[in-house]
Amino acid sequence: MNEFNVLVVDDEKEIRDGIEIYLKNEGIKVIKAADGIEAIEKLNEHTIHLIILDVMMPRMDGISTTFKIREQKNIPIIILSAKSEDTDKILGLQVGADDYVTKPFNPLELIARVKSQLRRYVMLGTYEGKKQVIDLNGLTLDQEAKEVKIHGEPVKLTPIEYRIVELLMTNAGRVFSINDIYERVWKEPSYNAENTVAVHIRKIREKIEIDPKNPRYLKVVWGIGYKMEK
16 A cells, blocks of 8 residues: 555644554555645645545634535545534535544554545546556656657657656656655665666656757756656
């Protein structure tokens, strides 16, 4: 499950941190927010595959946050609440939540529900990272065929180059640091990875860009990292 990011939203730091410990033990990356407004911000900044969302929070509560998320995203949402009345559960499910857990909860049961929702998300094909064809103004990525084309012409990429392109294209517009790219593509801790990543980026540009020195697709964000232009 180490490919998944879970957003934990609760105004109580102890609960956020406690859930994080259990999720990390399952190899799941955790992103945290203290209320609904911060959750929306995190959702726009990161690729999120599931949300654990408290109901009673300041600024924007869980029900309003769920409604807002459902305007754009179909990712699984598990609502947490100290309320146990059926009407609250029904309201949460009606606005788009996928599951409902009442506080206090057994952490192991919550993790089991998280894993179940993630499996369902992938198997039913609603997972945004599922195999598909992505087109960025003439640059296309076919995840099933593992093929990249530029204006219909196949591009010969090495496996590492392909994985870099796939990472950036499936998250078009998002900036990845050199360390992020290295750890996600090479699947090992980043150590003095600047030159290694830069060399592969240069080779990719030579293959997909008309003018590699003035790239149209693969952009550098100085001091931060790289992104694929939408």
